[in-house]
């Protein structure tokens with residue numbers, strides 16, 4: 001057990017070098033010779049006494065390893081094993097290296113989490129720079145331990161609200177959080193069974209999320225995949241998300257969100273695959289979603305702008321979508337594309353959406369597209385280009401509703417249509433093929449439905465609508481299941 005001491009000595013040596021380097025009178029950089037530049041330090045949690053047996057808490061050992069990482073960059077390694085832990089706090093310069101075969105298991109008792117509910121995560125970094133998680137292993141929130149009553153429609157979850165720590169029925173820990181951080185890297189890691197949201201990026205700058213798989217529970221509410229709040233310059237690539245609630249969900253609570261790119265992802269969810277909002281107090285600007293496959297989801301590409309923030313300059317390209325109905329207790333009515341602004345409460349502000357493009361999109365869906373602005377929250381300059389929409393019913397859930405939730409008018413009876421439109425200023429439709437299955441859907445063969453509200457400046461170029469046989473679409477590679 002004398003290894004830690006050796007590491008401490010090495011760390012001190014590096015610290016001395018670092019001080020020597022930062023001392024010169026002129027702040028202009030003096031490069032150290034390559035040979036004595038600090039190499040990344042690696043500390044193993046085993047050397048700090050972690051058992052990895054999945055039964056004893058390894059919290060103290062893991063936190064000691066992290067706290068001994070005082071030199072950047074520093075890796076804290078988890079060899080294969082199961083590490084049960086209460087909340088662990090990352091610090092600047094530290095990357096958790098959870099190796100293949102290693103699983104970090106979040107505790108399921110309230111005492112495992114800090115006093116303030118806003119810090120309830122299994123792993124959290126606050127105000128840190130150069131932090132990350134990698135290694136090919138797993139972080140698991142043991143979400144099943146938070147299921148109070150299994151219900152095949154929607155599980156009823158435990159809420160720790162009795163203690164007054166927070167209110168409502170969403171009072172449970174998230175899995176991994178970065179709050180107020182800069183230069184974050186989360187790559188090559190599996191995040192599993194969060195009790196609540198999974199990966200939470202809050203007020204961060206420069207985040208890269210790459211090769212991350214998320215497996216939530218398809219029946220548990222609030223099992224969001226990645227929630228990005230009030231953060232700039234976020235890039236998500238090669239993600240795989242299979243979960244019950246919204247998969248990728250940008251929100252604004254305390255500041256704007258700029259520059260989010262999401263590419264090369266696969267998503268299945270019982271809610272929205274991509275959802276902006278519903279928290280939307282500030283603006284969203286400069287978002288790109290490209291090369292994404294969405295299967296079996298309740299809603300594909302969604303905007304729920306409800307609180308006065310404006311969304312602009314947003315592109316969705318090269319996306320295949322299959323959306324279907326699920327139980328209506330889950331928001332969504334099988335819409336492949338859902339763009340809405342409305343005041344959450346009668347007195348809420350109304351945000352608008354402008355410069356929005358959907359290019360190279362193929363959808364096989366049980367319901368149509370819903371484009372619904374509001375009086376003071378217009379949809380401006382929308383473009384649909386190279387979009388193929390195929391409509392067919394294959395579940396037995398009832399149709400004939402439009403879904404304004406959360407807030408606004410709630411669920412409203414309305415006949416189904418290919419594209420429903422209201423409060424739009426500028427809509428360009430180009431190369432759009434809308435196809436209706438020849439099986440059961442004749443009764444809702446209604447391509448364009450202008451609701452009795454403003455819809456101005458529409459241009460339709462090469463817009464087709466007609467029946468198809470199922471075989472026709474399947475031969476083009478449009479999968480249904």
Ligand SMILES: *[C@@H]1O[C@H](CO)[C@@H](O)[C@H](O)[C@H]1NC(C)=O
Nearest residue numbers: 004047048063064065067068
């Ligand atoms: C370093 O680890 C040792 C345990 O090996 C622990 O006692 C000590 O508090 C740690 N140092 C810091 C700065 O956390």
Ligand SMILES: *[C@@H]1O[C@H](CO)[C@@H](O)[C@H](O)[C@H]1NC(C)=O
Nearest residue numbers: 089125126127128179180181
């Ligand atoms: C992080 O920074 C914010 C804003 O400066 C501050 O309110 C908060 O207490 C800091 N948190 C920690 C853990 O240092």
Ligand SMILES: *[C@@H]1O[C@H](CO)[C@@H](O)[C@H](O)[C@H]1NC(C)=O
Nearest residue numbers: 099100135136137188189211
């Ligand atoms: C992920 O980590 C594992 C274990 O270290 C490694 O074998 C694998 O190559 C890594 N994959 C990627 C894509 O980096």
Ligand SMILES: *[C@@H]1O[C@H](CO)[C@@H](O)[C@H](O)[C@H]1NC(C)=O
Nearest residue numbers: 144147150155216217218219
């Ligand atoms: C979801 O949770 C329920 C209840 O705990 C459990 O029976 C089921 O196996 C879980 N499903 C998955 C995919 O984890």
Ligand SMILES: *[C@@H]1O[C@H](CO)[C@@H](O)[C@H](O)[C@H]1NC(C)=O
Nearest residue numbers: 157158159161162167168169
């Ligand atoms: C606590 O959560 C339950 C659901 O788990 C909910 O019914 C109840 O209203 C909540 N109580 C408070 C005070 O938030």
Ligand SMILES: *[C@@H]1O[C@H](CO)[C@@H](O)[C@H](O)[C@H]1NC(C)=O
Nearest residue numbers: 203204205230231232255258
């Ligand atoms: C994001 O950029 C905007 C515009 O420059 C700025 O107001 C906001 O503070 C930035 N947010 C963060 C978390 O850096």
Ligand SMILES: *[C@@H]1O[C@H](CO)[C@@H](O)[C@H](O)[C@H]1NC(C)=O
Nearest residue numbers: 232233257258259260285286
């Ligand atoms: C967003 O990206 C653009 C283009 O790269 C850049 O000019 C701008 O500064 C970025 N915005 C923020 C808030 O970082």
Ligand SMILES: *[C@@H]1O[C@H](CO)[C@@H](O)[C@H](O)[C@H]1NC(C)=O
Nearest residue numbers: 238263264265266291292293
């Ligand atoms: C699209 O994403 C998939 C992963 O989901 C990847 O295999 C494929 O190479 C990407 N295609 C392009 C053109 O980048």
Ligand SMILES: *[C@@H]1O[C@H](CO)[C@@H](O)[C@H](O)[C@H]1NC(C)=O
Nearest residue numbers: 281282283308309310351352
């Ligand atoms: C949204 O746009 C409206 C109209 O330009 C503006 O009054 C409002 O302040 C904007 N909202 C935010 C959060 O900037």
Ligand SMILES: *[C@@H]1O[C@H](CO)[C@@H](O)[C@H](O)[C@H]1NC(C)=O
Nearest residue numbers: 290315316317318359360386
């Ligand atoms: C749309 O698809 C066409 C044909 O595959 C391609 O040439 C074009 O670059 C794509 N557009 C975008 C914005 O990806």
Ligand SMILES: *[C@@H]1O[C@H](CO)[C@@H](O)[C@H](O)[C@H]1NC(C)=O
Nearest residue numbers: 360361362386387388433476
């Ligand atoms: C849409 O269907 C048309 C006609 O079958 C086809 O030419 C076009 O390539 C398809 N577009 C996309 C984006 O799949």
Ligand SMILES: *[C@@H]1O[C@H](CO)[C@@H](O)[C@H](O)[C@H]1NC(C)=O
Nearest residue numbers: 291292293318319320476477
């Ligand atoms: C969408 O489906 C078409 C036809 O099967 C396929 O060529 C394309 O790669 C798919 N794109 C995505 C992003 O899944």
